[in-house]
Amino acid sequence: MLQAIGLTSARHRGLPPAVDDLTFEAEPGCVTALLGPTGSGKTSALRLMLELEPGRGITYFRGRPLHRVTHPAREVGVLLGDVPGHPARTARGQLRMLCAAAGVPASRADEVLHEVGLDGLGDQRIGTLSLGMDRRLALASALLGDPHTLILDEPADGLVAREADWMREMLRSHAARGGTVLFTTPDPKEAARTAGRVVTVEAGRLVSDQSVGDFSRTRLRPRVAVRSPHAARLASIVSREARASRRPVEVVTGASSSLISVYGSSCAEIGDVAFRHGLPVHLLADEVGDTCPPRPDPADASDPSTATTAFPGAGGDVDAEGATGGGSAEDGVPQREGRSAAVQAPPIRRRPARGPMRPVRYELRRLFGVRTTTMIIFATLVASAAVSVLLARDGRTPIPQVLAGWPSLLPLPPAALGAGLLGALSFGDEFRYPALAAGRGTVPRRLGLLLAKLAVSGGVALLLALLVVAVSAESLRLVYGGDLAGIPPNALSLVMSWACLSVGCAWAGLLAAGIFRVTAAGVAAVLAVPVLMVPLLQAVSKAPTTRSVNGLPGRLRELAWLRWPHEADGWLAAGVRVVAHPVGVALALSLSVLVCAYLFTSLRGRVRW
Known part of the structure; x- marks a missing residue:
């Protein structure tokens, strides 16, 4: 059972709260509709329930608030808007990535694709899906963890009749298996067709909580829609004859002068009246009208029911005839009990979204689930090979620089730029297409997710650096033939420098994108x-000095209590030379600044609420 108690959103700039002391329940085995016009606070109520917005109140999911649920994806499935996935990612790739986020096996992706009828579209890209297929994929994302509760925000909005019927059947089947379903809608007829219970809200406050039978009896009435060039005369005749026969017939004029709605009559009776008086009729149809629809929108002039009674204010409820009253048990409207000033609902704090259950697996699927990664790697290899061939023509460029494809004109080699771009996309794409935090627009800065991104981006950077050297060497052998040079004496230092440069650029791009979210x-x-950094450090290093770090490995050996082998001195000396290089110093300083800034922004975002 889902229980929402005292939901109240935070005030902004003195405005009234979007949700004000809203309390209702959604029972298992039943589809519950949260009904209200646009701006009534439906979506804000859902975000309060999911702890996506600050406020007051509490929501229990089978007796536990969401922040105390160990695996939220296995308890609550959420559909807020469209699928927040990369448009170039396939439907199956998107679901497999979210499987790692939810901590469920990857095979679950194919299962939910079958459940939502997307078996043959698993390899189709998200950007090419129609609205109906996109909504099916969004529902599949919500069903990945096989949750007990489904929370959906206007799931049938914009769908054609066939897709809307399919969505209703899916919600009913989930409820029939014992699950709880709560969805929002501004359409009373949609609520009556789909739900077993309807909770009506207006201005963030509860108006009624009714079964669908009571709701249909008190809110929906059959009507006859009539379009005629003499609609005003026909309306007058129908009203006069109804008064003469003492029948409860109500005639409502629509926004168009040629359209009227007749309550309490039938198509046959209206047709007979028009025939007897020789009035032409262009439309005669049975419809279902809302006795108390939302306040009419001036831009909407197509619905003839816009002239009927509007929602009452927060001061009273609505009965079967549209009159306002205090609310009673007979008409299905619960009486509001005053809340003591001393008893307040507990605060709802905006808590950070949880990271993936399997962060490394998630990051690998996210990184290689789109063509962008392979295209960047391929472009980097081609550019490095071409530059290497050009640099080796004159024979004056040192062979390490040739293999790295790093001409003196470029600030960085193509491999370092490619690694930095891949690192920047690790967080940049997450903020553009936030698959981990649907409806929030941000990605959680959690330690596990950060370490996974650092490990994966660093590993890809090392792989890219190795492939660049191998492809460059093979290109040189193919173009010029033979071996151009042997192994240089400082190969260890060169390898460490190349690896540190690639990994450092990848991490710099990742951390900066995580800080600035772009x-x-x-x-x-x-x-x-x-x-910027290297010229600055070179200017600083030109200052006169009388000290040197020569012999540092030996002095560290004397200081350390653990004796390491003499071969390690070479590795340590190579590391010192790498760090002492201007580019190494600049990269180390940049990474240190970025790490501190990342930690600062993470802590500031954590203590904000």
Whole structure:
């Protein structure tokens, strides 16, 4: 059972809260509709229930608030808007990535694709899906963890009749298996067709909580829609004859002068009246009208029911005839009990979204689930090979620089730029297409997710650096033939420098994109190392000095209590030379600043609420 108690959203700039002391229940085995016009607080109520917005109140999911549920994806499935996935990702790839986020096996992706009828569209890209298929994929994402409760925000909005019928059947089947379903809608007829219970809200406050039978009896009435060029005369005749026969017939004029709605009559009776008086009729149809629809929108002039009674204010409820009253048990409207000033609902704090259950698996599927990664790697290899061939023509460029494809004109080699771009996309794409935090627009800065991104981006950078050297060497052998040079004496230092440069650029791009929440910031941070930091450090290093770090490995050996082998001195000396290089110093300083800034923004976001 889902129990929402005292939901009240925070006030903004003195405005009334979007949700004000809203309390209702959604029982298992039943579809519950949260009904209200646009701006009535339906979506805000859902976000309060899911702890996505600050406020007051509490929501129990089978007796536990959401922040105390160990695996939220296995308890609550959420559909807020469209699928927040990369448009180039396939439907199956998106679901497999979310499987790692929910901690369920990857085979669950194919199961939910079958459940929502997307078996043959698993390899189709999200950006090419129609609205109906996109909504099916969004429902599949909500069903990944096989949750007990489904919370959906206007799931049938914009769907054609066939897709809307399919959505209703899916919600009913989930409830029939013992699950709880809560969805929002502004359409009373949609609520009556889909739900077993209807909770009506207006201005963030509860108006009624009724079974669908009571709701249909008190809110929906059959009507006859009539369109005629003499609609006003026909309305007058129908009203006069109804008064003469003492029948409860109500005639409502629509926004169009040629359209009227007749309550309490039938198509046959209206047709007979028009025939007897020789009035032409262009439309005669049975419809279901709302006795108390939302306040009419001036821009909407198509619905003839806009002239009927509007929602009452927060001061009273609505009865079967549209009159306002205090609410009673007979008409299905619960009486509101006053809340003591001393007893307040507990605060709802905006809690950070949980990271993936399997962060490394999630990051690998996220990174290689789109063509962008392979395209960047391929472009980097082609550019490095071409630059290497050009640099080796004159024979004056050192062989390490040739293999790295790093001409003196470029601030960084193509491999470092590619690694930095891949690192920037690790967080940049997450903020553009936030699959982990649907409806929130941000990605949680959790330690496990950050470490996974650092590990995966660092590993891909090392792989890219190795492939660049191998492809460059093979290109040189193919173009010029033979071996151009042997192994240089400082190969260890060169390898460490190459690896550190690639990994450092990847991490700089990742951290900068995570701080500023945009890919361009990550790329700018990578370019800032050689363009800004290196000249600054070179200017500082020109100052006269009388000290040297020569012999540092030996002095560290004397200081350490654990004796390491003498071969390790070479590795340590190579590491010192790498760090002492201007690019190494600039990269180390940049990473240190970015790590501190990342931690600062993470802590500030955590203590905000």
